[in-house]
Amino acid sequence: MKLRGIYTLLILLACRIGASAEVVLPKILGNGMVLQREKPIPVWGTASVGEKVTVKFGKQSKSTAADASGKWQVMLDAMPASAKGETLIISGTNTIKLTDILVGEVWLCSGQSNMSYEMRKNSKVNKPDTMTTAYSPVDEIEHAHNPQIRIFLVTQKNLAKPDSTHSGWSIAQDSALRAFSAAGYFFAKNLNHDLKVPVGVICAAISGSRIEPWIPETEFDNSKNFKRISKDSAQVSGADGKFWHRMIEPLVPLSLRGFLWYQGEANMTERESYMDKMEMLVNSWRTAWKDQQLPVYYVQIVPYYYSKMKSTVVITPETLPLFWEAQGMMQHQANMGMISTTDLNDDVKNLHPMFKWEIGRRLELVALAKTYHKPVVYSGPVYNGKFVDGDKMILSFSGIGDGLVSHDGKPLTHFTIAGKDGKFVPAIAVIKGNKVEVSAATVKAPVAVRFAWIEDAQPNFFNKNGLPAQPFRTDNPNVLYTR
Structure with missing residues (x-):
């Protein structure tokens, strides 16, 4: 019986060691990804406590040990852009090889339905009368095969568990592109064309979402302007941070250049409170990434007949202009910029207009001017x-x-x-x-x-x-x- 007990103990120990020793990566680190150029690159994950983890990329090799909670992180040195696919090797008790890794520009896109508006929908819009050539942005999926543009689509579930196949990143083409943000893709396409470097774009957007769930709930608890007295409070509706926790926080501390934001329709009846919330979102995201200089470029929402909608609050034809004003005033803060869209809705009864290629182009103009310091005109009067x-x-x-x-x-x-x-x-x-x-x-x-x-x-x-x-x-x- 004594010997049998020893065997049982050995088996349990072996199982425990085998289960806990695996080096595991977050979902966002995967094959085909783009690493941010000219910035230190964090590579992180979990392993058994005290386990030595080594990360190799190109000529670099960095090692660390997992801490008391099993977490580890190494920082690769900043690198120039490279369109040559390389292998990122992470080794501990096990070895993970991420292949076809590029170095370039990485941006995170977020917001509600006009940001999540997929390329498959872009393919179904009517071609503008001014486009008489055989090729137009409406036909983009048929022509998109540029291996220097990589995309990653975040859902409410896909960051929750690691992926042993290390998939998620894709070349911007075919079925992966069909399901991806049109505005985000066209931003990336223009940026790749103008900078001549690889571009990776991540989209984390939810149709119909208000701004509050994208903000950590602690921001509301600590705010002098808001108190989460109840979830039904008009000014902090949905202030539970659920999209932040599910779709943004798991991306931290991925090295990236900045954020693109296209949201506001769901908060359109607000003014000062929306500005406060936007400020909270920007500050909390920058704080999470430990960089208060990260740019945030966003979209002023389009003309639309809000006053003709059924609503529990009074909406007049001037309610939207007041919201435009609030959006416009945020652009004057440091490292922020806004594009106007009064000309980009061919039907003011449609809350989801076409012309997402122009949204992407205008956002890229702001980035070119304000982040990359190129001599381009990025704003109207x-x-x-x-x-x-x-x-x-x-x-x-x-x-x-x-x-x-x-x-x-x-x-x-x-x-x-x-x-x-x-x-x-x-x-x-x-x-x-x-x-x-x-x-x-x-x-x-x-x-x-x-x-x-x-x-x-x-x-x-x-x-x-x-x-x-x-x-x-x-x-x-x-x-x-x-x-």
């Missing part, structure tokens, strides 16, 4: 000042580019003007050099001008670089938006 000259209000702008223009050659649309009575009337707006003169016969002493201040606004005020002016009002009191 942005209101930045006014003065009154008699019966006219003279407006000035940044984002002039090569000059201000009416996109269709017709008189400028969607300008209104008001005097002291506060009644806004349609205005005549005329481009004079790099300024716009706004007036109306019935307003002798103008006090304020508004532009695109209605939910279905699709104005023709652009710069000559083809980028639309952002909606604005000169009478924004700024009281609600003090930071």
Whole structure:
């Protein structure tokens, strides 16, 4: 009996050692991935306590030991871009070989349905009348076979457990591309074309999601502006961090260049509170990655008939412009940027418009200018000042580019003007050099001008670089938006 007990103990010990000794990697580290160039590269996972783990890539070899909780991490030195597939070897008791690893630019895309909008849907949209060539972005899946563009689609479940096959990353083509974000893909395609380096893009987006679940719930607990009194609280609805925990946190500390964000439709009735939440999201993500300089570039949502929807709150045709204003004010914070989309909805009854290729292109222009410091025009006209000259209000702008223009050659649309009575009337707006003169016969002493201040606004005020002016009002009191 004594000998039998010893055998049993030995068997149990062998099973325990065999079960715990395996080196295991998180799902995001896999075959075909892209490592971020010019930054230290963390490689991490789990193993048995105290187990020595060695990571080799190219000429580098780094070792560490798993800590008391079985976690380990090594930092590879920063590397230049490389389109040559290499093998990343992680060895402990077992050895894992990740093949076809590139070095380039890595971006994380997130948000709701317009970010998750798949390339398969992009293939079904009507080709714009202006596209007369045989090839158009609508046909992209048929032509996409560039091994320098890699994609990883995050779901609510696929990061939860390690994958012994180390799959997940794919070349942006065929079925993997069909299921991937159109905006994210076209961003990557343009970036690869302009920088001539591999690009990896990760998409973690959920249709219909509010901003709150993407923020760690501790941010609300510690916020002076929000308290998670109940899950039914209007200002913190869904503030349980579930998408953060399931879809973003498991990606930390993957080295990447920045974030792309396309969300807001589900929070459209907010203003100041959305700005606070956006600030919380940005700060918490940057904190998780231990880099307060990581850029966040995002999309101003499109014109849409929100006021015609059934809603438990009052929505007027000016509710959306107020949200646009809140979105627009965030772009002036450090390492943030926004694209306008007033021209990118061919049907204002459609909350999920086509033209995702242009969304991706405009986001890439912002990244080129603000992150990669390329001399490109990345924004349309942005209101930045006014003065009154008699019966006219003279407006000035940044984002002039090569000059201000009416996109269709017709008189400028969607300008209104008001005097002291506060009644806004349609205005005549005329481009004079790099300024716009706004007036109306019935307003002798103008006090304020508004532009695109209605939910279905699709104005023709652009710069000559083809980028639309952002909606604005000169009478924004700024009281609600003090930071």
